Amino acid sequence: xxxxxxxxxxxxxxxxxxxxxxxxxLTSEYHxxxxxxxxxxxxxxxxxxxxEIHLEGEEPSIQAAIAYLTDLKVVVQKIExx
Numbered sequence: 001x002x003x004x005x006x007x008x009x010x011x012x013x014x015x016x017x018x019x020x021x022x023x024x025x026l027t028s029e030y031h032x033x034x035x036x037x038x039x040x041x042x043x044x045x046x047x048x049x050x051x052e053i054h055l056e057g058e059e060p061s062i063q064a065a066i067a068y069l070t071d072l073k074v075v076v077q078k079i080e081x082x
Contacts, residue, residue, distance in 0.1 A: 007055045007062055008037075012048050012075035022074065023051065030065040032057035052079065 013022060018041065026032045033056040041049030055062050069076050 003058070004056060005059055005062065008079040009053055009055065009066070010077040010079055011051045011053065011069065012077075013041075013051065014048050014073060017072060017074070018049060022069070022072065023053065025068070026053075026055070026065050030057065030061045030068070032061055032065060 011023075023034060023036070026034050035054040035056075036051055037054055038052040039050065041051075055065070066076055
């Protein structure tokens with residue numbers, strides 16, 4: 001079993017995914033604890049939204065979750081050194 005680690009990332013979620021449970025899937029499918037520390041999402045759904053989230057979990061789970069986000073074309077920026 002791997003050690004639990006913490007990572008902070010910035011996500012830019014395209015408008016086509018605003019009605020999808022992308023962030024909650026990080027918890028349910030990848031078994032991560034997720035804390036949203038900042039967000040900007042318009043109610044008009046005409047533009048992308050961004051989130052700064054803190055992830056806590058095992059390194060392989062975090063890497064798999066980032067691969068999932070990248071496959072969806074979600075822009076993932078790492079905020080802290082990995």
